Amino acid sequence: MDTPRLDDRELVAQARSGDEAALRELIRRFERPVFSLIFRLVRHRETAEDLAQEAFVKAFQNLDRFDPRYKVSSWIFKIAHNHAIDHLRRRRVDTLSIHGSPYALDAEEARESELAVAAPGASPEAAYEARELGSAIEQAIGRLRPAYRTAVLLRHVEGRAYEEIAEIMDLPIGTVKTYLHRARAELKAMLGHLRE
Amino acid sequence: MRNDRDQHLSDELLERYADADLAGAARASADRHLAACPACRARLSEWQSLFLQLSALPQLPPAQGFAERVLSRLVVGAAGAAAAPGKAARRAVRVPGWARRLVPAAAGAGALWTGGVAAALFWLYRRAGATPGGILTWAAGELRDAFWGGIVRVAEVITLSGVGTYAVPLLLLWAIFGAFATWGAWTLYRLAGPTARVRSYA
């Protein structure tokens, strides 16, 4: 079976019949976009690796529930996004339940990324993080609320259409456009501050 | 845009302009205003700078061997599901990250242990002049003895061969090593034949 030649839906059909080569090809096609999205959502490499692996395992265990009317990429992104958001929620409940503010998560993320920059010698991992997510734009993205982050990343890193982003995030298209506009306005304000 | 001169361009319009999401008359009208209005040009350049930075964001790759790690988790999950169908079938068994990273070390220990046993048997054969059959008979005899008795006999054999002072620590090390190697072998067994197990699951 010449798996690299198959399109995404054919690959899923092939994987459903238990073909390991098809599973490998699906991973090869989507590991970067899925990992990128999760990494920028959780902002910790090891956690992101773990969550991305789990997202693929989840997807592969539910291959029979894939609806061929949708794009395979949307389906995998949806599982990845939900999995990362679940993780962030669990962690917020664990650590920051007192404030209950929708921005608490973002403040925490911001502190984490500041720490990573402030103490680059603290650990090889921290230094690595600071380098990978340390640019002004990455820092600013890290301060957006997670749903805004996903919308911006799917649009600008993955180049997805509004319809697809809406499908992945289970939102109306109008809401996606609003999210994108607000997210970019926040980013512009944060980056403007840096310049002054 | 009722009047190009009187009203500045809205933030939303400038955003769409920077995103190349304006066409036709709307775009032409915006162009006219921008040509005459430095304030809106400055606001536009902020949007343009943002879009430029966003478009330069790279995809970040996972560490090498990502596919292998996904597939091994899938296999472990499938084995768990086969052993306990029903509720467990939904959820993959979680193998902690440190354990997964130790697998190659454990596999190496298993290989070393097997090699060590082979070498020891060969050494006994050469040094003590024992035939393979003789060693087997002796081992079978030892197995019939009580557990501690067996340990003492092995210690005696080692003492007689001249490495006596190291006998106890060596035996202890060997036991720990053996446990580690058994675990390695078990892991290898679980990972063997991924295709067959993935098939049974998918």
Ligand SMILES: [Zn+2]
């Ligand atoms: Zn103006």
